[in-house]
Amino acid sequence: MRSVFRDGEGRLRNGWKVLAFLLPTFFLTGLLLWSWTVLPEPVKPFLPHPFFGFLAVMLGTLVALRLERQPLASLGISVGVGPARHLGAGVLGGMVLVGLVALGGWMAGGYHLERSGNPQWVAVVKGAWLMLGVGLFEEALFHGYFFQRIIRGVGTVWAQVIVSLVFCLAHPFNTQMDVPTRIVAMLTTFLAGWMLGLCYLRTRHLALPVGVHMGWNWFLSVMGFGVSGNESRGWWTPVFHGRPEWLSGGAYGLEASIFSVAVLTLAIIGLTRWKGPAERDSQLPREDSSLASNV
Template sequence: MRSVFRDGEGHLRNGWKALGFLVVTAVLMGLLMWLQSLLPLALKQVVQPPFAAFLAVLLVSLDFLYLERQPLTSLGMSLDRRAARHFGAGVLGGMVLVGLVAVCGWAAGGYHLERAGNPQVTAVVKAAWLMLGVALFEETLFHGYLFQRVIRGLGAFWAQVVLSLIFCLAHPFNTQMDVPTRIVAMLTTFLAGWMLGLCYLRTRHLALPVGVHMGWNWFLGVMGFGVSGNESHGWWTPVFHGRPEWVSGGAYGLEASIFSAVVLALAIIGLTRWKGSATRDGHTQPEGPSLASNA
């Protein structure tokens, strides 16, 4: 049984570490989400469900790192100037990317934007806070401990494949959408997972993917589009022109638009060609073997 659970050096295989991490995280997340639901209304508005989920992932990550005698910074989590710089660039980059998608959909005659009747600054600020929580939770879950242990076991390429698939399947897709629209939404979500994984791989820090994720989701909401199928109310409201949903994204949001797939594919090409800042900043770590020799 040693070969099943242990590698040649006697260490627990990375595949078991990843599985254990998921199981423990799911249990703690359920508990913390339940506790969050018991908070007074005023606190619920601050400690929203994504932040409870993020806390669960963070605590489990700390526990698993303690067992490995590794610091939290080994996951690419720190509060310093480098992190602030990457986070800010990521937020701006996410907004630019989704803005390009919106412009393409508008140029194709899919919709136009109208100013919301009574835009609220506070609503947009609250949306930014919520999307920060979502980005922290999802990036720590999908590109933190789990992703990095899969990299050690399978190598960076297959880790990207596996985690991008999980990222895609973790998002709900309305069965009422047309089949072509649903296919585009799934493809776009897979590409988004791949792009965010590259953001980590090129910097070896979670600040950039967190920023990109937040900027993308928040600006979607500001423009009034759905965010992965969730309705949002921003400063504008899209008025659709009856074009196929896979052009405009429809009620699901721009993530179901074919233009999202195109823009994300271009972003992936750019990130692949970019040498990144990890080597320059001295934050490198091995990407693991190309085969599952120690998975």
């Protein structure tokens, strides 16, 4: 049984570490999200439910790291001037990326934007706060302990494939969407997971992927597009021109637009070529392409 649970150096295999992290984390997430539902209604806007999910992931992460005697900073989770800069750059980068997608759809005649009646600053600020929570929750879950232990087990490329697939499948896709639109939405979400993974790999910190995630989602909501199929109201409202849904994304949002595929592909190419401020290869977590020895 030693070979099943331990590697050649006597350490617990990374696959078991991931499982031991995910099981209590899912339990804690369900428990804390339920606790959010019993909060007084006036309090809920100030404590959106993604922050409760983020708290659950952090608790699961701290337990897993405690058993390994590793600090939280080893996962690229810390505060300071450097992380703040990465967060800000990520927010700006996410806005630019989704802005390019919107520009492509507009130039192709898929829609135009009209100013919303009586737009509210408060709603926009609340949207930013909500999307910060979403970014923290999803990046801590998908590109924190889970992602980084899979890297140690099967190597970076396979870890990217696995986590990007899980990231894609974790998002709901309306079965009423046209098949081509659903395919584009799933491909976009997979590519987004890959891009966010690269954001971590190039900085070895979660601040950049959190910022990109937040900036992308928030600017989508500001423009009035759906965010992964969820309706949003911002400063503008898109008026669609009856073109194919896969061109504009339709009710699902720009993430179902073919222009998202193009823009994210270019972003992935750019991040792949960019070395980033990450540590040198010799200082990175050990990667092994042998599934038999580490998983």
